[in-house]
Amino acid sequence: MDPTAAERCFNETFVAPHWLPGGEAFWYRRQMSKGKYRFIYVDVQGKSTRPAFDHDALAVALAEHVPEQTKIDPEALPFSWIELEDSHIRFRFKQQIWRFEPIKGLSKCSEAFRQGNPTLMRRQEPSAHTASSRPVMVTFINNARSHLRLSYVDHKGTVRPYDSISQGKTHFEKTYSGVCLRLEDGVSRQLRGVYRVPDKVHDTVIVDEVDVDEYLGKEGENTTGALLVDGDVAQAQEHQDDGSIAQLSEEDTSSAPHISVRDQRLWLLDEQGVESQLMEANTSEESYWNDKMIFLCPNKAFAVAWYFQQGTTTTEYWIKSYPQTQSHPKLLKGERRLAGDNPRIDQPRLFSLALKREIEVADKDLFSNHYQLSHLGWAENGSEYRFLYHGRGHKTFQILGITCAGLVRVLYEESSDTFIDIASKLYYNLLSNSNKLILASERDGYNHLYLLDLEQGKIENQITKGEWNVHMVEHIDEESNQIWVSTYGFFKHEDPYHRHLVQANLYDTECKALTEGDGTHLWSWPPGEARQYFVDSWSRVDLPPQTVVRSLDGTMQLKVEGTSTEELRQQGWTPPERFHCLGRDGETLIYGIITKPAHSNPQRRYPVLEDIYAGPQDFSTPKSFQDAVDSNCDWREEDYVIVRIDGMGTNWRSKKFHDICYQNLNDAGFPDRIIWITRAAESREWMDISRVGIIGSSAGGQYAASALLHFGHFYKVAVADSGSHDNSLAGIEWTEQWLGHPVNESYAQQSNVTHAAKLPDSAKLMLIAGGLDHSVTHFSTMRFVQQLNKANKVYELVFLPDSGHSCGRCGYGLKRAKLFLKTNL
Incomplete structure (x- = not known):
């Protein structure tokens, strides 16, 4: 394979549109060759493309204003952003805004100009x-x-x-x-x-x-x-803001009655201008958030103020061996919430403004043991205040309402024997001027959208339905009752991980795909409400990017860029091979890709090297052309057959497929992976599955080592980089999602530390860890090392004192990994 040709192809066909006002035209920078660009103008209505301006004429004109340069390359102009209007453009160069137009040429400009993305x-x-x-x-x-x-x-x-x-x-x-x-x-x-x-x-x-x-x-x-200084995470001064979001609450803060927080007390300014104290915090560990977390009901007779108690954190330490600021090592300290720590306890509290006192809320136990509470707001008629409840352990999700009398009712409830995936699938949107909420749920086995009537406390309509998943909501038009969503698996004849844009309706289950083309799609809308057209780019690991412009109903208007697979093959490029087969249950297809060595010989047999991640929050096998180019770029010149696979337990298939991971991280889809590699090798004689190695970083580092501990009959060599070998040291947001709460024996059973003695004597294991890894501390690796030592196991340890997360993927760590694999695989 010629990876250079593939990289060049992507860069030359990559389209990042910059829409013009009105959403009927845009410009983008087209790479002509490395470091060479031209600005392209796309007229959607006119269905045409052309250079955005005369690059040669501008280069000549600009050179006259740069004494130190006699010539400027028209394909290497010294700016990357333009403002295009009618027949002229504006750009910034040498601390000056310039204007260029065909007849008048180049001149300095005093008009306002905003370079870059305004966001x-x-x-x-x-x-x-x-x-x-x-x-x-x-x-x-x-x-x-x-x-x-x-x-x-x-x-x-x-x-x-x-x-x-x-x-x-x-x-x-x-x-x-x-x-x-x-x-x-x-x-x-x-x-x-x-x-x-x-x-x-x-x-x-x-x-x-x-x-x-x-x-x-x-x-x-x-x-x-x-700021980052000397590689350390420098601590900012304590900020006065207590963490509230800068947004308006549901009250008009310029008029009475007005509630505010001052000195950990809640104060009411009534309509007569008299200020009185409503409540004060009991301890220094308790407080009201701030004014932005106070919500008046529509008739301003009641208010809800959010109150919290600080949770617990665990102190973590790192040692910087060679700080630039001192001659001896430096101790770094940080705080993080780990599995078993207590999250912050939030509580919405109800107040009567007429009585100037708190209304006691009954049944607080309904939302006391929570992982997270989220504000929704008051009902339209002010009868109750609503919020979301995510139970500790992620098995329960509810929408609750507190009436003005202090009673709590359950408006919606969902439970799971395993987990409710709020890590990647939480979505809710309250429709304006209504009591209706759009909510994402896997209640039917796939992630779909539901329209809830909060007043009645029931599901009014299932908006999307089928054996596919809603990935995210793109846009909602409440006037037309239409909704646009990104999906996985919409077309049964395609790879289920391909992303497509689909239009749905709020009050039925009819859905229409707006993108077509066998591949994973990426689209770009004009800013604001101008949504007549969108840019649609799609690709596969074996198909270079194809870019078209479509109208709102999905009809193609014009083709912008695209290179065929055959054109690249003629330049010596061999694409990765897509492969799928039935997994462990004999029913579910498992998908992955196979990449041959760059200079493969059909007469040779090559060892197989699996690059694993398998974190249950997502899937990891590349699906787009660029992901495939980036994937395993460090291994292209090595003599391995590289495979990437998504086994059961990973995300964005069915709920049943995903549930395999629950309190079962050791599995990591290995039964499916072994079947997949074995089936692939049956028709590919150049795959030598008597020599199978595995590499991974972070969660992949954990699973790379786990492969030898639990599936050592198949995997022979592993490089485990920055591995989360002991998940009790991992952040609460990740670990409790997949292992649950309270911390129980499953944590130990799913830890490589517990199973260190199972490492086969014939196995070859390299562990890599960075001393300044703030994502997965090196102590996770060291605990594993300690148990390997007790069991008299042989392994290699590469410790990089002042390196961070995934340090085995670059520099010296990568060099050692390559040498280890070459020696043992």
Whole structure:
């Protein structure tokens, strides 16, 4: 396979549209070759594409204003963002805004200009994730020249790096309104922007090249949070904001009656202008959130104020061996909620403004043992206040209402013997001016949308139905009662992990696919309410991106980009092979891909190397062309057959398929994986399944080691990088979702630490851990090591003192992993 041809093909066909006002045209940057770009204008109504301007003429004109350059390459213009209007464009260069038009040529411009995505800001603030925060799906499109570093800014302002987005890649992030995310250039660490998640269902962020100093301000300027210094997570000063989301509550705060929080007391300003105290906190560990978490009923006779008690956290430590700020090692300290810790206890409390006192709420036990409570709001007639209850252990979900008399009623209830997946499937949306709520649920075995009548406390309609899943809600039009959703498995003849856009109706179960083409789809809508057209791009691991523009009913308007598989084959590219077969139950198809060595010889037999993740929150096998190009890029020149598989226990198939993981993480779909690899090898003589190795990072690191402990008859060699070998050391949000609460024997049974003595004497195991891993601390690996030592087992340990998470995927860690596999596999 020629991976260079595949990478070049993706870059040359990747379309990140920048819609113009009205939603009838857009521009994008087309890569001509490495480092070479042209701006393309797409006229949807006219069904045509053309250069957005005369690149050659602009290059000549611009060179006259740059004394140090005699010539500017028209395909390497020194800007990446334009504003296009009629026949002219504007752009920013050398701290100046310029205007270029065909007849008048180039001139300086004083018109206002906003470079980059307006959703990005320079001010870094602590995240504000509260009970009023909504689940939001954010699509990040990296149109910059390098990969992006994605960090979470916590409620104290501490920056916590946790993911990266490859150049040209689309990344889906399930998060909550009020969360603050920081985007940095993955190479230079320059700030690309700070993003505050809005209070909406879905948002798209396109990250382009921007002049950081001009557009966002110099690094660290005007920020209230922490910055990365010397690789440490620098602590911000304690922020005055207690973590509330910056949004208006349901009252008009400019008029009486008005309720506010001051000095841990709740104060009422009545209509006569008299202020009185309603309630005070009992201890320093208790408090009302703040004014934004106080909600007046429509007639302003009652109010609900959210009250909380701090939960418990566990202190974690790391040692930085070579800090730049001192000559001796530095102790770093952090707090995190682990499995078994107590989450913050929230409580909506009811007050009568006429009586100026609290109304005692009966049946508080209905929502006392919770993992999370979420605000919904008052009924239209003010008869009750509503909120969502997620039970501790994730087996119970309810919508509750508190009447003005303090009585609690259950408006909706759902339970599971295993788990209710709020980690990836929680979605709810209250329709405006109504008592109706759209809710996602797996109650029929697949993730679908339901319309609830909260007044009657019943399901009014199942909006979507079938043996497929709603992934996320894209848009709701309440006037037409239509809803647009992203789906998995909509077409039975396709790979069930292919993503398609589907239109549904609120009051029936009729659904229509708006995208077509055998592949996984990505689409882009114009901003605002202009939704006549959308850009649809789709691909597969064996099909380069194809991009068209469609009208709102799915009709194709014009083709924008696309390269055939045959064109790439002629350049020496051999695509990964898609393969599926029946799994352990003899009924369910298991899907994966097979990638041959770059310079494979049909006369040779190659060892099989499985790259595993298997985290139950998602699936991990690449489905798009770019994911396949990125996948295993470090192993292309090695002599292994690389396989990626999604066995039972992973996400986005049926609920039954997913439930396999519950309190059963050791399984990791291995029975299905072994069958899949065996069946694939039956018709591929070049796959030598007497030599099967496995590699993985994070949860994949846990499972790579687990493969030797529990399935050592099949897997012979494993590299376990940054493995969560002991999930009792993992965050509460991940561990309790899949292992439940309270912490019981299942935690120990699903830990590699417990089973260390089962490592076969013939097995070859390498463990890699980073001393500054804030995602999965290296102590998880060290506990495993301790038990391996007690059992007199032989293994290799690579400890990288000042490295972070997944350090075995790059640099020295990757070098050691490759050497280990070459020696043993």
